[in-house]
Amino acid sequence: MPQQSLEMVVGAPLRYGAARRAIARELAAEHGGVVHRLTLAQHGIDRFGVRNEVAAGRWFTVGRHTVAVDSPELGVVAQWWRAVWESGSGARLDGTSALLAAGLTGFEPPVIDVSMPKSSRVHAVPGVRTHFPHRLAPVVGAGIRRVAAEVATIHAAQWAVSDRQAALLICLPLQQRLTTPPRVQLAWRSVLRSPRRTLLDSVIADVTDGAHSLGELDFARLARKAGLPTPTRQALRDGPGGRVYLDVSWDEVGLVVEVDGGHHALALNPIDDALRQNDRVAAGERVLRIPVIGLRLTPERFMRQVRHTYDALRAGDGSGSCGP
Template sequence: MLSEARVRGRIRSGRWRSICRGILLAGNGRLTRDQQLWVAVPAARRAARTTLRRLPIDMPAVLVHRTTVLPEAHLQRARPPRTTTARALVDAAGWAAGVDEAQSVLAAGCQQRRVLPEELRAVLDVLPRAPRRRLIGQTISDIAGGAQALSEIDFLRLCRRHRLPAADLQEHRVDAAGRNRWLDAYWREWRVQVEIDGAHHMDAKQWAADMRRQNDVWTSGDRILRFPAWLVRARPDEVADTVRRALVAAGWTPTVPLRHPAQK
Protein backbone atom coordinates (compact mmCIF):
# COMPACT_ATOMS: atom_id res chain seq x y z
CA MET A 1 0.00 0.00 0.00
CA LEU A 2 1.42 3.39 -0.98
CA SER A 3 1.85 6.13 1.57
CA GLU A 4 0.15 9.49 1.18
CA ALA A 5 3.51 11.10 0.40
CA ARG A 6 4.25 8.67 -2.43
CA VAL A 7 0.77 9.18 -3.88
CA ARG A 8 1.22 12.96 -3.82
CA GLY A 9 4.63 12.53 -5.43
CA ARG A 10 3.17 10.57 -8.35
CA ILE A 11 0.50 13.21 -8.84
CA ARG A 12 3.08 16.02 -8.78
CA SER A 13 5.29 14.18 -11.28
CA GLY A 14 2.37 13.74 -13.68
CA ARG A 15 2.43 9.94 -13.53
CA TRP A 16 -1.01 9.91 -11.89
CA ARG A 17 -3.94 12.30 -12.15
CA SER A 18 -6.27 13.62 -9.50
CA ILE A 19 -9.72 13.42 -11.08
CA CYS A 20 -11.67 14.98 -8.22
CA ARG A 21 -11.61 14.74 -4.47
CA GLY A 22 -11.03 11.13 -3.39
CA ILE A 23 -10.62 9.74 -6.95
CA LEU A 24 -7.26 9.17 -8.67
CA LEU A 25 -6.33 7.87 -12.10
CA ALA A 26 -3.27 5.61 -11.98
CA GLY A 27 -2.03 7.04 -15.26
CA ASN A 28 -1.95 10.35 -17.14
CA GLY A 29 -4.06 9.70 -20.24
CA ARG A 30 -7.59 10.77 -21.05
CA LEU A 31 -10.45 8.97 -19.36
CA THR A 32 -12.17 6.28 -21.41
CA ARG A 33 -15.96 6.25 -21.61
CA ASP A 34 -16.18 3.47 -18.99
CA GLN A 35 -13.82 5.37 -16.72
CA GLN A 36 -15.96 8.49 -17.04
CA LEU A 37 -19.02 6.51 -15.99
CA TRP A 38 -17.25 4.99 -13.01
CA VAL A 39 -16.00 8.40 -11.87
CA ALA A 40 -19.50 9.85 -12.25
CA VAL A 41 -21.05 7.35 -9.81
CA PRO A 42 -19.14 8.33 -6.62
CA ALA A 43 -18.92 11.96 -7.75
CA ALA A 44 -22.70 12.13 -8.15
CA ARG A 45 -23.29 10.44 -4.80
CA ARG A 46 -21.02 12.98 -3.11
CA ALA A 47 -22.73 15.82 -4.96
CA ALA A 48 -26.11 14.57 -3.75
CA ARG A 49 -24.88 14.85 -0.16
CA THR A 50 -22.98 18.13 -0.46
CA THR A 51 -22.42 20.36 -3.48
CA LEU A 52 -21.67 19.57 -7.11
CA ARG A 53 -17.97 18.91 -7.70
CA ARG A 54 -16.03 20.09 -10.71
CA LEU A 55 -14.84 17.26 -12.93
CA PRO A 56 -11.92 17.17 -15.38
CA ILE A 57 -12.18 18.92 -18.72
CA ASP A 58 -12.24 15.60 -20.63
CA MET A 59 -15.32 14.39 -18.78
CA PRO A 60 -18.92 15.60 -19.20
CA ALA A 61 -20.35 17.45 -16.22
CA VAL A 62 -22.42 15.48 -13.74
CA LEU A 63 -25.82 16.94 -12.90
CA VAL A 64 -27.59 15.32 -9.99
CA HIS A 65 -31.35 14.65 -10.05
CA ARG A 66 -33.20 13.00 -7.20
CA THR A 67 -36.12 10.57 -7.40
CA THR A 68 -38.31 8.90 -4.80
CA VAL A 69 -39.50 6.19 -7.20
CA LEU A 70 -36.89 3.80 -8.61
CA PRO A 71 -38.21 0.22 -8.81
CA GLU A 72 -35.93 -2.70 -9.63
CA ALA A 73 -37.57 -2.99 -13.05
CA HIS A 74 -36.09 0.41 -13.95
CA LEU A 75 -32.50 -0.71 -13.31
CA GLN A 76 -30.16 -2.48 -15.70
CA ARG A 77 -28.02 -5.38 -14.62
CA ALA A 78 -24.90 -3.55 -15.70
CA ARG A 79 -21.81 -1.95 -14.28
CA PRO A 80 -21.59 0.90 -13.52
CA PRO A 81 -25.15 1.10 -12.12
CA ARG A 82 -27.62 2.71 -14.52
CA THR A 83 -31.30 2.90 -15.34
CA THR A 84 -32.98 1.21 -18.29
CA THR A 85 -33.17 3.05 -21.59
CA ALA A 86 -36.92 3.62 -21.18
CA ARG A 87 -36.52 5.13 -17.69
CA ALA A 88 -33.56 7.23 -18.83
CA LEU A 89 -35.57 8.68 -21.73
CA VAL A 90 -38.61 9.50 -19.59
CA ASP A 91 -36.34 11.17 -17.03
CA ALA A 92 -34.47 13.08 -19.76
CA ALA A 93 -37.77 14.33 -21.22
CA GLY A 94 -38.83 15.57 -17.79
CA TRP A 95 -35.51 17.32 -17.19
CA ALA A 96 -35.19 18.79 -20.71
CA ALA A 97 -34.80 22.55 -21.14
CA GLY A 98 -37.98 22.87 -23.22
CA VAL A 99 -40.92 21.07 -24.82
CA ASP A 100 -39.21 20.52 -28.19
CA GLU A 101 -36.15 18.99 -26.54
CA ALA A 102 -38.35 16.73 -24.39
CA GLN A 103 -40.27 15.43 -27.40
CA SER A 104 -37.10 15.08 -29.49
CA VAL A 105 -35.51 12.82 -26.85
CA LEU A 106 -38.49 10.46 -26.83
CA ALA A 107 -38.91 10.47 -30.62
CA ALA A 108 -35.20 9.83 -31.23
CA GLY A 109 -35.14 6.90 -28.81
CA CYS A 110 -37.99 5.18 -30.66
CA GLN A 111 -36.81 6.17 -34.13
CA GLN A 112 -33.40 4.63 -33.45
CA ARG A 113 -35.10 1.45 -32.17
CA ARG A 114 -33.56 1.88 -28.72
CA VAL A 115 -36.92 1.53 -27.01
CA LEU A 116 -40.58 0.80 -27.77
CA PRO A 117 -43.46 3.20 -27.01
CA GLU A 118 -45.04 0.59 -24.73
CA GLU A 119 -41.83 0.44 -22.67
CA LEU A 120 -41.96 4.20 -22.20
CA ARG A 121 -45.63 3.95 -21.23
CA ALA A 122 -44.88 1.27 -18.64
CA VAL A 123 -42.29 3.54 -17.01
CA LEU A 124 -44.60 6.56 -17.02
CA ASP A 125 -47.40 4.55 -15.43
CA VAL A 126 -45.42 4.15 -12.18
CA LEU A 127 -44.26 7.79 -12.06
CA PRO A 128 -47.38 9.75 -11.06
CA ARG A 129 -45.38 12.90 -10.30
CA ALA A 130 -43.02 12.82 -13.27
CA PRO A 131 -42.23 16.29 -14.67
CA ARG A 132 -44.15 16.98 -17.90
CA ARG A 133 -46.11 13.79 -17.36
CA ARG A 134 -49.04 14.87 -19.55
CA LEU A 135 -46.77 16.01 -22.40
CA ILE A 136 -44.72 12.81 -22.22
CA GLY A 137 -47.87 10.69 -22.27
CA GLN A 138 -49.27 12.51 -25.32
CA THR A 139 -45.91 12.25 -27.09
CA ILE A 140 -45.74 8.50 -26.44
CA SER A 141 -49.25 8.14 -27.88
CA ASP A 142 -48.23 10.12 -30.96
CA ILE A 143 -45.14 7.96 -31.45
CA ALA A 144 -47.19 4.79 -31.02
CA GLY A 145 -49.52 6.13 -33.70
CA GLY A 146 -46.67 6.35 -36.18
CA ALA A 147 -44.98 9.74 -35.60
CA GLN A 148 -41.26 9.03 -35.37
CA ALA A 149 -39.77 12.49 -35.74
CA LEU A 150 -40.36 15.78 -33.96
CA SER A 151 -41.65 17.34 -37.18
CA GLU A 152 -44.32 14.62 -37.42
CA ILE A 153 -45.29 15.15 -33.77
CA ASP A 154 -45.61 18.89 -34.47
CA PHE A 155 -47.82 18.07 -37.46
CA LEU A 156 -50.09 15.84 -35.37
CA ARG A 157 -50.47 18.60 -32.79
CA LEU A 158 -51.29 21.04 -35.59
CA CYS A 159 -54.02 18.74 -36.97
CA ARG A 160 -55.66 18.32 -33.56
CA ARG A 161 -55.57 22.04 -32.81
CA HIS A 162 -57.16 22.92 -36.17
CA ARG A 163 -59.74 20.11 -36.00
CA LEU A 164 -58.49 18.34 -39.09
CA PRO A 165 -59.40 14.66 -39.50
CA ALA A 166 -56.92 12.13 -38.13
CA ALA A 167 -54.38 10.92 -40.66
CA ASP A 168 -52.65 7.57 -40.96
CA LEU A 169 -48.96 7.96 -40.12
CA GLN A 170 -46.06 6.09 -41.68
CA GLU A 171 -48.45 4.47 -44.18
CA HIS A 172 -46.67 1.80 -46.21
CA ARG A 173 -46.65 2.15 -49.98
CA VAL A 174 -44.79 0.58 -52.92
CA ASP A 175 -43.84 3.18 -55.55
CA ALA A 176 -43.84 2.80 -59.33
CA ALA A 177 -40.28 1.40 -59.24
CA GLY A 178 -41.24 -1.25 -56.68
CA ARG A 179 -39.49 0.47 -53.74
CA ASN A 180 -41.00 0.47 -50.25
CA ARG A 181 -42.11 3.91 -49.06
CA TRP A 182 -43.61 5.18 -45.80
CA LEU A 183 -45.83 8.25 -46.04
CA ASP A 184 -45.54 10.83 -43.25
CA ALA A 185 -49.31 11.44 -43.21
CA TYR A 186 -52.05 10.04 -45.42
CA TRP A 187 -55.82 10.51 -45.55
CA ARG A 188 -56.84 7.34 -47.38
CA GLU A 189 -60.51 8.31 -47.76
CA TRP A 190 -59.62 11.51 -49.66
CA ARG A 191 -56.32 10.30 -51.14
CA VAL A 192 -54.37 13.25 -49.74
CA GLN A 193 -50.85 12.81 -48.48
CA VAL A 194 -48.47 15.15 -46.63
CA GLU A 195 -44.69 14.89 -46.54
CA ILE A 196 -42.64 16.75 -43.92
CA ASP A 197 -39.18 17.47 -45.33
CA GLY A 198 -36.12 17.81 -43.12
CA ALA A 199 -32.94 19.73 -44.02
CA HIS A 200 -31.47 16.78 -45.98
CA HIS A 201 -34.18 17.26 -48.63
CA MET A 202 -32.32 20.40 -49.75
CA ASP A 203 -29.51 18.20 -51.12
CA ALA A 204 -29.56 18.17 -54.93
CA LYS A 205 -29.70 14.36 -55.25
CA GLN A 206 -32.44 14.11 -52.62
CA TRP A 207 -34.36 16.92 -54.30
CA ALA A 208 -34.36 15.06 -57.63
CA ALA A 209 -35.50 11.85 -55.89
CA ASP A 210 -38.29 13.81 -54.17
CA MET A 211 -39.51 15.14 -57.51
CA ARG A 212 -39.63 11.64 -59.01
CA ARG A 213 -41.52 10.40 -55.98
CA GLN A 214 -43.95 13.33 -56.16
CA ASN A 215 -44.59 12.61 -59.85
CA ASP A 216 -45.34 8.97 -58.97
CA VAL A 217 -47.89 10.13 -56.41
CA TRP A 218 -49.63 12.52 -58.80
CA THR A 219 -49.81 10.00 -61.62
CA SER A 220 -51.41 7.49 -59.22
CA GLY A 221 -54.27 9.93 -58.59
CA ASP A 222 -53.32 11.09 -55.08
CA ARG A 223 -52.80 14.68 -54.02
CA ILE A 224 -49.49 15.41 -52.28
CA LEU A 225 -48.52 18.40 -50.15
CA ARG A 226 -44.92 19.03 -49.08
CA PHE A 227 -43.86 21.22 -46.18
CA PRO A 228 -40.40 21.90 -44.78
CA ALA A 229 -40.17 20.93 -41.10
CA TRP A 230 -39.40 24.51 -40.07
CA LEU A 231 -42.65 25.77 -41.65
CA VAL A 232 -44.74 23.27 -39.67
CA ARG A 233 -43.27 24.69 -36.49
CA ALA A 234 -43.01 28.37 -37.43
CA ARG A 235 -46.27 28.85 -39.38
CA PRO A 236 -48.70 26.15 -38.25
CA ASP A 237 -51.79 28.18 -39.22
CA GLU A 238 -50.56 28.50 -42.80
CA VAL A 239 -49.83 24.77 -43.03
CA ALA A 240 -53.20 23.85 -41.50
CA ASP A 241 -55.06 26.12 -43.92
CA THR A 242 -53.32 24.52 -46.91
CA VAL A 243 -54.10 21.00 -45.68
CA ARG A 244 -57.70 21.95 -44.98
CA ARG A 245 -58.19 23.34 -48.48
CA ALA A 246 -56.66 20.22 -50.03
CA LEU A 247 -58.96 17.95 -48.03
CA VAL A 248 -62.03 20.02 -48.90
CA ALA A 249 -61.06 19.94 -52.58
CA ALA A 250 -60.80 16.16 -52.27
CA GLY A 251 -64.31 15.86 -50.80
CA TRP A 252 -63.95 16.29 -47.02
CA THR A 253 -66.66 18.32 -45.29
CA PRO A 254 -65.22 20.30 -42.35
CA THR A 255 -67.17 20.72 -39.13
CA VAL A 256 -66.33 24.44 -39.06
CA PRO A 257 -66.64 26.80 -42.05
CA LEU A 258 -63.57 27.59 -44.10
CA ARG A 259 -62.18 31.05 -43.46
CA HIS A 260 -61.09 33.05 -46.47
CA PRO A 261 -57.42 34.11 -46.18
CA ALA A 262 -58.44 37.78 -46.51
CA GLN A 263 -60.82 37.58 -43.55
CA LYS A 264 -59.66 38.58 -40.06
Protein backbone atom coordinates in the same frame (compact mmCIF):
# COMPACT_ATOMS: atom_id res chain seq x y z
CA MET B 1 -13.14 1.67 5.68
CA PRO B 2 -9.95 3.11 7.27
CA GLN B 3 -7.19 3.93 4.86
CA GLN B 4 -4.71 1.60 6.57
CA SER B 5 -6.92 -1.44 6.10
CA LEU B 6 -7.58 -0.47 2.45
CA GLU B 7 -3.88 -0.51 1.74
CA MET B 8 -3.48 -4.02 3.11
CA VAL B 9 -6.47 -5.68 1.41
CA VAL B 10 -4.23 -7.54 -1.01
CA GLY B 11 -0.95 -7.53 0.83
CA ALA B 12 2.21 -5.47 0.96
CA PRO B 13 2.02 -2.21 -0.98
CA LEU B 14 3.69 -2.11 -4.38
CA ARG B 15 6.87 -0.15 -3.86
CA TYR B 16 8.18 -0.21 -7.43
CA GLY B 17 6.89 2.59 -9.63
CA ALA B 18 6.98 0.69 -12.91
CA ALA B 19 4.86 -2.13 -11.52
CA ARG B 20 2.22 0.07 -9.94
CA ARG B 21 1.98 2.25 -13.03
CA ALA B 22 1.40 -0.80 -15.22
CA ILE B 23 -1.31 -2.11 -12.89
CA ALA B 24 -2.98 1.30 -12.57
CA ARG B 25 -3.00 1.79 -16.32
CA GLU B 26 -4.68 -1.59 -16.82
CA LEU B 27 -7.30 -0.81 -14.16
CA ALA B 28 -7.98 2.65 -15.55
CA ALA B 29 -8.45 1.30 -19.06
CA GLU B 30 -11.77 -0.17 -17.88
CA HIS B 31 -13.03 3.27 -16.87
CA GLY B 32 -11.89 5.59 -19.62
CA GLY B 33 -8.56 6.45 -17.98
CA VAL B 34 -9.54 6.85 -14.32
CA VAL B 35 -9.48 4.52 -11.34
CA HIS B 36 -10.95 4.59 -7.83
CA ARG B 37 -8.56 4.87 -4.87
CA LEU B 38 -10.19 1.84 -3.29
CA THR B 39 -9.45 -0.24 -6.38
CA LEU B 40 -5.84 0.90 -6.31
CA ALA B 41 -5.58 -0.05 -2.63
CA GLN B 42 -7.07 -3.47 -3.34
CA HIS B 43 -4.25 -4.01 -5.81
CA GLY B 44 -1.50 -2.99 -3.42
CA ILE B 45 -1.16 0.67 -4.42
CA ASP B 46 -1.44 2.65 -1.17
CA ARG B 47 -1.90 6.37 -0.60
CA PHE B 48 1.85 6.89 -0.57
CA GLY B 49 2.21 5.31 -3.99
CA VAL B 50 -0.60 7.53 -5.31
CA ARG B 51 1.01 10.58 -3.68
CA ASN B 52 4.38 9.83 -5.32
CA GLU B 53 2.87 9.41 -8.78
CA VAL B 54 0.85 12.61 -8.43
CA ALA B 55 3.91 14.53 -7.18
CA ALA B 56 5.86 13.29 -10.22
CA GLY B 57 3.12 14.58 -12.55
CA ARG B 58 2.27 11.13 -13.89
CA TRP B 59 -1.11 10.76 -12.16
CA PHE B 60 -3.72 13.36 -11.31
CA THR B 61 -6.35 13.54 -8.57
CA VAL B 62 -9.70 14.61 -10.05
CA GLY B 63 -11.81 14.14 -6.94
CA ARG B 64 -11.77 12.65 -3.48
CA HIS B 65 -11.83 9.11 -4.87
CA THR B 66 -10.88 9.44 -8.53
CA VAL B 67 -7.34 9.27 -9.91
CA ALA B 68 -6.62 9.96 -13.57
CA VAL B 69 -3.78 7.96 -15.08
CA ASP B 70 -1.60 9.65 -17.72
CA SER B 71 -3.76 12.75 -18.32
CA PRO B 72 -5.93 15.13 -16.28
CA GLU B 73 -8.15 15.70 -19.32
CA LEU B 74 -11.11 13.38 -18.90
CA GLY B 75 -13.04 11.89 -21.76
CA VAL B 76 -16.79 11.29 -21.62
CA VAL B 77 -16.54 7.80 -20.13
CA ALA B 78 -14.08 8.93 -17.46
CA GLN B 79 -16.40 11.81 -16.58
CA TRP B 80 -19.29 9.36 -16.09
CA TRP B 81 -17.24 7.25 -13.67
CA ARG B 82 -16.05 10.30 -11.75
CA ALA B 83 -19.66 11.55 -11.50
CA VAL B 84 -20.83 8.25 -9.98
CA TRP B 85 -17.84 7.82 -7.67
CA GLU B 86 -17.75 11.38 -6.41
CA SER B 87 -21.46 12.26 -6.06
CA GLY B 88 -22.17 10.01 -3.11
CA SER B 89 -23.33 6.58 -2.00
CA GLY B 90 -25.83 4.94 -4.33
CA ALA B 91 -25.27 7.35 -7.22
CA ARG B 92 -26.13 6.15 -10.72
CA LEU B 93 -26.32 7.72 -14.17
CA ASP B 94 -29.81 8.80 -15.14
CA GLY B 95 -31.59 10.78 -17.86
CA THR B 96 -29.58 11.55 -20.96
CA SER B 97 -26.34 10.38 -19.32
CA ALA B 98 -27.74 6.88 -18.77
CA LEU B 99 -29.00 6.86 -22.36
CA LEU B 100 -25.59 7.86 -23.69
CA ALA B 101 -23.96 5.12 -21.61
CA ALA B 102 -26.47 2.69 -23.17
CA GLY B 103 -25.42 3.78 -26.67
CA LEU B 104 -27.52 6.83 -27.55
CA THR B 105 -26.13 9.03 -30.32
CA GLY B 106 -27.18 12.39 -31.73
CA PHE B 107 -27.46 14.31 -28.46
CA GLU B 108 -24.88 16.09 -26.30
CA PRO B 109 -26.12 17.18 -22.86
CA PRO B 110 -24.50 20.12 -21.07
CA VAL B 111 -24.30 18.24 -17.75
CA ILE B 112 -24.13 14.69 -16.42
CA ASP B 113 -27.36 13.60 -14.73
CA VAL B 114 -27.05 11.43 -11.63
CA SER B 115 -29.85 10.15 -9.41
CA MET B 116 -29.33 9.21 -5.75
CA PRO B 117 -31.23 7.97 -2.70
CA LYS B 118 -32.74 10.80 -0.69
CA SER B 119 -30.84 9.62 2.37
CA SER B 120 -27.41 9.92 0.72
CA ARG B 121 -24.98 12.66 1.55
CA VAL B 122 -24.37 14.64 -1.62
CA HIS B 123 -20.98 15.91 -2.72
CA ALA B 124 -21.07 18.61 -5.39
CA VAL B 125 -19.17 17.66 -8.54
CA PRO B 126 -18.51 20.18 -11.33
CA GLY B 127 -20.63 19.46 -14.39
CA VAL B 128 -22.90 17.03 -12.53
CA ARG B 129 -26.60 17.57 -11.82
CA THR B 130 -28.01 15.52 -8.95
CA HIS B 131 -31.61 14.28 -8.74
CA PHE B 132 -33.58 12.62 -5.95
CA PRO B 133 -36.50 10.83 -7.65
CA HIS B 134 -39.54 9.79 -5.65
CA ARG B 135 -38.74 6.20 -6.56
CA LEU B 136 -35.09 5.46 -7.13
CA ALA B 137 -34.78 3.22 -10.18
CA PRO B 138 -32.60 0.11 -9.81
CA VAL B 139 -29.24 -0.24 -11.51
CA VAL B 140 -29.22 -2.33 -14.69
CA GLY B 141 -26.62 -3.86 -16.97
CA ALA B 142 -22.90 -4.30 -16.53
CA GLY B 143 -20.28 -1.60 -16.29
CA ILE B 144 -21.08 1.83 -15.01
CA ARG B 145 -24.05 2.18 -12.65
CA ARG B 146 -27.06 3.43 -14.60
CA VAL B 147 -30.84 3.13 -14.69
CA ALA B 148 -32.79 1.29 -17.39
CA ALA B 149 -33.16 3.03 -20.75
CA GLU B 150 -36.95 3.40 -20.51
CA VAL B 151 -36.69 5.06 -17.09
CA ALA B 152 -33.85 7.27 -18.33
CA THR B 153 -35.99 8.23 -21.34
CA ILE B 154 -38.87 9.43 -19.17
CA HIS B 155 -36.54 11.31 -16.81
CA ALA B 156 -34.64 12.89 -19.69
CA ALA B 157 -37.89 14.22 -21.16
CA GLN B 158 -39.00 15.63 -17.82
CA TRP B 159 -35.64 17.30 -17.17
CA ALA B 160 -35.33 18.73 -20.71
CA VAL B 161 -34.91 22.48 -21.15
CA SER B 162 -37.82 22.78 -23.60
CA ASP B 163 -40.84 20.90 -24.92
CA ARG B 164 -39.07 20.42 -28.23
CA GLN B 165 -36.08 18.80 -26.52
CA ALA B 166 -38.41 16.67 -24.40
CA ALA B 167 -40.08 15.29 -27.53
CA LEU B 168 -36.68 14.62 -29.11
CA LEU B 169 -35.54 12.68 -26.06
CA ILE B 170 -38.62 10.47 -26.23
CA CYS B 171 -38.07 9.74 -29.92
CA LEU B 172 -34.32 9.09 -30.06
CA PRO B 173 -34.09 6.08 -27.70
CA LEU B 174 -36.97 4.38 -29.52
CA GLN B 175 -35.57 5.10 -32.96
CA GLN B 176 -32.16 3.75 -31.89
CA ARG B 177 -33.66 0.60 -30.32
CA LEU B 178 -32.38 1.32 -26.81
CA THR B 179 -35.79 0.44 -25.43
CA THR B 180 -39.25 -0.53 -26.69
CA PRO B 181 -42.62 1.24 -26.84
CA PRO B 182 -44.25 -1.05 -24.22
CA ARG B 183 -41.40 -0.41 -21.79
CA VAL B 184 -41.65 3.36 -22.25
CA GLN B 185 -45.42 3.24 -21.77
CA LEU B 186 -45.02 1.21 -18.58
CA ALA B 187 -42.36 3.56 -17.21
CA TRP B 188 -44.57 6.57 -17.96
CA ARG B 189 -47.58 5.05 -16.21
CA SER B 190 -45.53 4.77 -13.01
CA VAL B 191 -44.88 8.54 -12.91
CA LEU B 192 -47.09 10.19 -10.30
CA ARG B 193 -46.35 13.85 -11.03
CA SER B 194 -44.87 15.64 -14.03
CA PRO B 195 -44.81 19.30 -15.07
CA ARG B 196 -45.07 18.09 -18.68
CA ARG B 197 -47.93 15.66 -18.12
CA THR B 198 -50.12 16.92 -20.99
CA LEU B 199 -47.30 17.15 -23.51
CA LEU B 200 -45.73 13.81 -22.66
CA ASP B 201 -49.09 12.04 -22.61
CA SER B 202 -49.52 13.12 -26.24
CA VAL B 203 -45.94 12.59 -27.40
CA ILE B 204 -45.59 9.15 -25.83
CA ALA B 205 -48.91 8.08 -27.33
CA ASP B 206 -47.80 9.38 -30.73
CA VAL B 207 -44.45 7.58 -30.80
CA THR B 208 -45.44 4.33 -29.09
CA ASP B 209 -48.90 3.73 -30.56
CA GLY B 210 -48.83 5.17 -34.04
CA ALA B 211 -51.87 3.22 -35.22
CA HIS B 212 -54.03 5.07 -32.69
CA SER B 213 -52.22 8.40 -32.74
CA LEU B 214 -54.42 11.45 -32.32
CA GLY B 215 -52.41 13.31 -34.95
CA GLU B 216 -54.69 12.39 -37.83
CA LEU B 217 -57.83 13.07 -35.76
CA ASP B 218 -56.63 16.54 -34.76
CA PHE B 219 -55.73 17.50 -38.30
CA ALA B 220 -59.23 18.49 -39.41
CA ARG B 221 -59.48 21.00 -36.56
CA LEU B 222 -56.08 22.46 -37.44
CA ALA B 223 -57.13 22.70 -41.08
CA ARG B 224 -60.26 24.68 -40.21
CA LYS B 225 -58.20 26.99 -38.00
CA ALA B 226 -55.86 27.62 -40.94
CA GLY B 227 -58.82 28.57 -43.16
CA LEU B 228 -58.84 25.35 -45.15
CA PRO B 229 -61.92 23.31 -46.04
CA THR B 230 -62.43 20.07 -44.14
CA PRO B 231 -60.28 17.38 -45.76
CA THR B 232 -61.21 13.82 -46.50
CA ARG B 233 -59.77 11.38 -43.96
CA GLN B 234 -58.56 7.90 -44.82
CA ALA B 235 -59.10 8.44 -48.54
CA LEU B 236 -58.82 5.24 -50.55
CA ARG B 237 -56.48 5.04 -53.55
CA ASP B 238 -55.54 2.29 -55.97
CA GLY B 239 -51.84 1.99 -56.74
CA PRO B 240 -49.31 -0.45 -58.21
CA GLY B 241 -48.98 -2.12 -54.80
CA GLY B 242 -52.72 -2.39 -54.24
CA ARG B 243 -55.18 -0.23 -52.34
CA VAL B 244 -53.87 2.22 -49.74
CA TYR B 245 -55.46 4.64 -47.29
CA LEU B 246 -54.18 8.21 -47.14
CA ASP B 247 -54.32 10.17 -43.90
CA VAL B 248 -55.98 13.30 -45.29
CA SER B 249 -56.59 14.71 -48.75
CA TRP B 250 -58.23 17.52 -50.67
CA ASP B 251 -59.30 15.75 -53.83
CA GLU B 252 -60.49 18.95 -55.49
CA VAL B 253 -56.90 20.19 -55.81
CA GLY B 254 -55.01 16.89 -55.68
CA LEU B 255 -53.28 17.55 -52.34
CA VAL B 256 -52.43 14.74 -49.91
CA VAL B 257 -51.05 15.15 -46.39
CA GLU B 258 -49.55 12.19 -44.57
CA VAL B 259 -49.18 12.56 -40.78
CA ASP B 260 -46.35 10.30 -39.66
CA GLY B 261 -46.49 8.82 -36.18
CA GLY B 262 -43.31 7.81 -34.39
CA HIS B 263 -43.61 4.28 -35.76
CA HIS B 264 -42.92 5.61 -39.26
CA ALA B 265 -39.22 5.95 -38.47
CA LEU B 266 -38.85 2.32 -37.47
CA ALA B 267 -37.74 -0.75 -39.40
CA LEU B 268 -38.89 -0.75 -43.04
CA ASN B 269 -41.60 1.86 -42.61
CA PRO B 270 -39.57 4.62 -44.34
CA ILE B 271 -39.33 2.42 -47.45
CA ASP B 272 -43.05 1.72 -47.46
CA ASP B 273 -43.81 5.41 -46.92
CA ALA B 274 -41.54 6.44 -49.79
CA LEU B 275 -43.14 3.94 -52.15
CA ARG B 276 -46.64 5.09 -51.25
CA GLN B 277 -45.72 8.76 -51.59
CA ASN B 278 -44.00 8.23 -54.93
CA ASP B 279 -47.06 6.39 -56.24
CA ARG B 280 -49.25 9.38 -55.43
CA VAL B 281 -46.82 11.86 -57.01
CA ALA B 282 -46.59 9.69 -60.12
CA ALA B 283 -50.41 9.78 -60.27
CA GLY B 284 -50.31 13.58 -60.39
CA GLU B 285 -51.00 14.45 -56.73
CA ARG B 286 -48.96 16.62 -54.41
CA VAL B 287 -47.91 15.01 -51.12
CA LEU B 288 -46.81 16.77 -47.94
CA ARG B 289 -45.47 14.78 -44.98
CA ILE B 290 -45.80 16.01 -41.40
CA PRO B 291 -44.25 14.23 -38.40
CA VAL B 292 -46.91 14.02 -35.72
CA ILE B 293 -44.38 15.28 -33.15
CA GLY B 294 -43.91 18.37 -35.31
CA LEU B 295 -47.66 18.80 -35.45
CA ARG B 296 -47.68 18.76 -31.66
CA LEU B 297 -44.88 21.28 -31.24
CA THR B 298 -45.21 23.70 -34.18
CA PRO B 299 -48.67 23.22 -35.73
CA GLU B 300 -48.91 26.79 -37.05
CA ARG B 301 -45.82 26.52 -39.23
CA PHE B 302 -46.80 23.19 -40.76
CA MET B 303 -50.35 24.37 -41.42
CA ARG B 304 -49.04 27.51 -43.15
CA GLN B 305 -47.18 25.19 -45.51
CA VAL B 306 -50.33 23.18 -46.17
CA ARG B 307 -52.40 26.33 -46.75
CA HIS B 308 -49.80 27.79 -49.10
CA THR B 309 -49.66 24.57 -51.12
CA TYR B 310 -53.45 24.28 -51.23
CA ASP B 311 -53.86 27.89 -52.41
CA ALA B 312 -51.18 27.45 -55.08
CA LEU B 313 -52.81 24.30 -56.44
CA ARG B 314 -56.26 25.83 -56.40
CA ALA B 315 -54.96 28.88 -58.27
CA GLY B 316 -53.58 26.51 -60.88
CA ASP B 317 -50.00 27.80 -60.88
CA GLY B 318 -48.72 24.28 -60.28
CA SER B 319 -45.91 25.40 -57.97
CA GLY B 320 -47.15 23.90 -54.73
CA SER B 321 -44.06 25.28 -53.02
CA CYS B 322 -44.14 25.75 -49.28
CA GLY B 323 -43.75 29.09 -47.59
CA PRO B 324 -41.61 29.68 -44.54
